[in-house]
Amino acid sequence: MWGIVRQNVGGASGLSSQVMRLRPVASAMRNYSSATKEMTVRDALNSALDEEMAADPNVFVMGEEVGEYQGAYKITKGLLDKYGPERVVDTPITEAGFAGIGVGSAYHGLRPVIEFMTFNFSMQAIDHVINSAAKSNYMSAGQINVPIVFRGPNGPAAGVGAQHSQCYGAWYGSVPGLKVLVPYSSEDARGLLKAAIRDPDPVVFLENELLYGESFPVSAEVLDSSFCLPIGKAKIEREGKDITITAFSKMVGYALKAAEILEKDGINAEVINLRSIRPLDRATINASVRKTNRLVTVEEGFPQHGIGAEICASVVEDSFGYLDAPVERVAGADVPTPYAANLERMAFPQIEDIVRAAKRACYRAVPMAATA
Amino acid sequence: MASTYLSKSHKFIIHNLKSKNYLMFGFINLSSSVTNSLFSPHLVLRTISPNLSNSSRINPSITFSGGFASVSGGRRFHNATSFSKDVDQLSNEVPSQQELNFPGGKVKFTRKRIFTSGSNDERTQCYRVLSENGQLIGGSDSLEISKELAIKMYKEMVTLQVMDIIFYEAQRQGRISFYLTTNGEEAINIASAAALNNNDFVFPQYREPGVLLWRGFTLQEFANQLFGNKYDYGKGRQMPIHYGSKKHNYITVSSTVATQIPHAVGAAYSMKMEKQDSCTITYFGDGGTSTGDFHAGLNFSAVMEVPVIFFCRNNGWAISTPINDQFRSDGIVVRGKAYGIPSIRVDGNDALAIYSAVYEARKMAIEKQTPILIEALTYRAGHHSTSDDSTKYRPIDEIEWWRDDQNPVKRFKTWVMNKGWWSDEAELEHRSSIRKQLSQAIQAAERVEKPPVTDMFNDVYDVPTKNLNEQEVFLRKTIKKYAQEYPSNVVV
Numbered sequence: 001m002w003g004i005v006r007q008n009v010g011g012a013s014g015l016s017s018q019v020m021r022l023r024p025v026a027s028a029m030r031n032y033s034s035a036t037k038e039m040t041v042r043d044a045l046n047s048a049l050d051e052e053m054a055a056d057p058n059v060f061v062m063g064e065e066v067g068e069y070q071g072a073y074k075i076t077k078g079l080l081d082k083y084g085p086e087r088v089v090d091t092p093i094t095e096a097g098f099a100g101i102g103v104g105s106a107y108h109g110l111r112p113v114i115e116f117m118t119f120n121f122s123m124q125a126i127d128h129v130i131n132s133a134a135k136s137n138y139m140s141a142g143q144i145n146v147p148i149v150f151r152g153p154n155g156p157a158a159g160v161g162a163q164h165s166q167c168y169g170a171w172y173g174s175v176p177g178l179k180v181l182v183p184y185s186s187e188d189a190r191g192l193l194k195a196a197i198r199d200p201d202p203v204v205f206l207e208n209e210l211l212y213g214e215s216f217p218v219s220a221e222v223l224d225s226s227f228c229l230p231i232g233k234a235k236i237e238r239e240g241k242d243i244t245i246t247a248f249s250k251m252v253g254y255a256l257k258a259a260e261i262l263e264k265d266g267i268n269a270e271v272i273n274l275r276s277i278r279p280l281d282r283a284t285i286n287a288s289v290r291k292t293n294r295l296v297t298v299e300e301g302f303p304q305h306g307i308g309a310e311i312c313a314s315v316v317e318d319s320f321g322y323l324d325a326p327v328e329r330v331a332g333a334d335v336p337t338p339y340a341a342n343l344e345r346m347a348f349p350q351i352e353d354i355v356r357a358a359k360r361a362c363y364r365a366v367p368m369a370a371t372a
Numbered sequence: 373m374a375s376t377y378l379s380k381s382h383k384f385i386i387h388n389l390k391s392k393n394y395l396m397f398g399f400i401n402l403s404s405s406v407t408n409s410l411f412s413p414h415l416v417l418r419t420i421s422p423n424l425s426n427s428s429r430i431n432p433s434i435t436f437s438g439g440f441a442s443v444s445g446g447r448r449f450h451n452a453t454s455f456s457k458d459v460d461q462l463s464n465e466v467p468s469q470q471e472l473n474f475p476g477g478k479v480k481f482t483r484k485r486i487f488t489s490g491s492n493d494e495r496t497q498c499y500r501v502l503s504e505n506g507q508l509i510g511g512s513d514s515l516e517i518s519k520e521l522a523i524k525m526y527k528e529m530v531t532l533q534v535m536d537i538i539f540y541e542a543q544r545q546g547r548i549s550f551y552l553t554t555n556g557e558e559a560i561n562i563a564s565a566a567a568l569n570n571n572d573f574v575f576p577q578y579r580e581p582g583v584l585l586w587r588g589f590t591l592q593e594f595a596n597q598l599f600g601n602k603y604d605y606g607k608g609r610q611m612p613i614h615y616g617s618k619k620h621n622y623i624t625v626s627s628t629v630a631t632q633i634p635h636a637v638g639a640a641y642s643m644k645m646e647k648q649d650s651c652t653i654t655y656f657g658d659g660g661t662s663t664g665d666f667h668a669g670l671n672f673s674a675v676m677e678v679p680v681i682f683f684c685r686n687n688g689w690a691i692s693t694p695i696n697d698q699f700r701s702d703g704i705v706v707r708g709k710a711y712g713i714p715s716i717r718v719d720g721n722d723a724l725a726i727y728s729a730v731y732e733a734r735k736m737a738i739e740k741q742t743p744i745l746i747e748a749l750t751y752r753a754g755h756h757s758t759s760d761d762s763t764k765y766r767p768i769d770e771i772e773w774w775r776d777d778q779n780p781v782k783r784f785k786t787w788v789m790n791k792g793w794w795s796d797e798a799e800l801e802h803r804s805s806i807r808k809q810l811s812q813a814i815q816a817a818e819r820v821e822k823p824p825v826t827d828m829f830n831d832v833y834d835v836p837t838k839n840l841n842e843q844e845v846f847l848r849k850t851i852k853k854y855a856q857e858y859p860s861n862v863v864v
Contacts, residue, residue, distance in 0.1 A: 097668025104638025
């Protein structure tokens, strides 16, 4: 994973191997050019939580193992010592319970950040996420708003089997009343988590376990405690003119790698980091497709009713005339995730799959036979 | 917090492992017939398996560290007949222990293999202050209530009763689509509300409009919600009886059963963090106690030590499911102890008992920052809702017995009348006044416009998203173009 992404920001590669701990706006950093500091996604999330908790006493964290254990994935490390057990609450094992309690506390004015050890476990709490959180503002006609954030790792990790590997982007992305965010880099993690915590609506924040340890360059602006990214705006990670590739979370890294490979074959790919599944930035996606005329969507989740299906429909609705080729969807295999390493690798998109799909969309390869 | 607890006990156990007379965690699986003399190291790992013929003694030299591994993975078998021999042998070797210092408190050991009975030989007693015929029971613990409070309580119980009759009729006449009554639970509604303060947050299920009525929701406001007109505080988004009012601290009724229970705990946590002089109260029926949310809510509330009152309206029926098909415990009150929550069972048809219990519960909840469980025994004298005909699954004489003899309104009326605070004339006058107000409210609500089209798209989010704005524009265009296909009374 370490070698996958290096954003090309002028001459930063020399310092990219250093992983530095966050310090609040260090003026010494201003001596360097932008994006020379690196930060892991884990530290990005931790620092964002820390800063938001410091800024607003109503923000508190709740979940299994978030306190004494410092977080199952160490995202909440140090927070218990700093803020105490009232604001970093270790819970009994009941997702339904602590999700419901989080929602109740939000009804009364607190701003909970609920951690699911993985979003696979959120299924045990999904009634509270949807019926108690997402719909409350609407059903109460604005009398009850729920400024809650549900966060945790989503999608596959490595060798964790079927019940720990599902992607919930499509499930939560279909619910009105929720906002669904999917950070990729450390900048995304910081900016989107802060935006999520400050947002008065319920937000589902889908992280990725394998990205936690990955380091990304961060600018001084990103490190500032007031940094925030807008919800609902996608980011064009790499500009191109021949084909649009949309992706989110870990797949952004794969898409960027695929784009480098395609470049050698003379295909100039534009990679869009969705950042937000709901609201989906249809404008950016469509503008890009109108420019390139070809689209490949990439996701780790199951293909049926997935994110790619929604993006394809959106493009067909808004930019049909601009398409020069059918939309290609690259998604996870339509099977519960197997554990064996070789099978698991075949169950999820790899860089080669994205490259092949892009070539098919450019009519550079024979299309796969359609199945009935 | 759970894991703090665990880490403390972990250190505790490691400390005590060093003194060899100690039982390990895994050992709890032994039946209670384990005697004191078994607390010697080499018998620690036995499980008693009487059907096995082979006996293999555990090597007395096994130390605890080795033992740890075998607790999880190994099995030791012991022949039942050689059991007592070991005991005699060992009682000379090692000092025995009377109790186990286990997290949560000391646990005494017993040599008797007794299973606690699952059945209800002696049921938890029910707190009551007024007898069926409205007489104060001598020597009962009860609070003095003033004449004004008593009259107000009685009047609101009558209002609730009349409101239910008239709105139910309105549904039968096709004027509203749905309704559900609180027949038989008027005392629960009004008396519990009367014992609370206005800043106590209420998390209702759906059979508690009386609490909202007590707090000042008007008959017109009720009617507006039922008709879903533009004055409805819910903007016409919910089915009838899903009332909600921020200004009265009454959280909007939600159809999902028992989700309000953990919500109430979370809100109580918020109150505790803000050190407010208030509590939350949540209501639910006997059926709601079967849910996972009930378990999680009660368990958490005890762990988090928050000021919440859990009020269970045990009215005998969850639609057509009688309580015997719902659970086999002695009602709900016994479950409180299982969670470590102080609990009480009250007569749900006795307004004074309910008032007194809730008043005291509130005091305890706030002063001690503890949850309280109240189970009120009552009866759902009406049908579950207008979609139900309960005579199909329960005997009519049962319904009539509860509706007549145990009627909470009648009982309280007798008491206030005996005190000289109420009269038949006052009764007549009040009932006819409420009836008139209700029919006016219904007529007015019926005539008011429905909410405008904007109300379809706002409140989904704090600020509508782009796609919602686009959809709204598109809808308006369509309505304008095909006006004849849309109802004329919707404001565009």
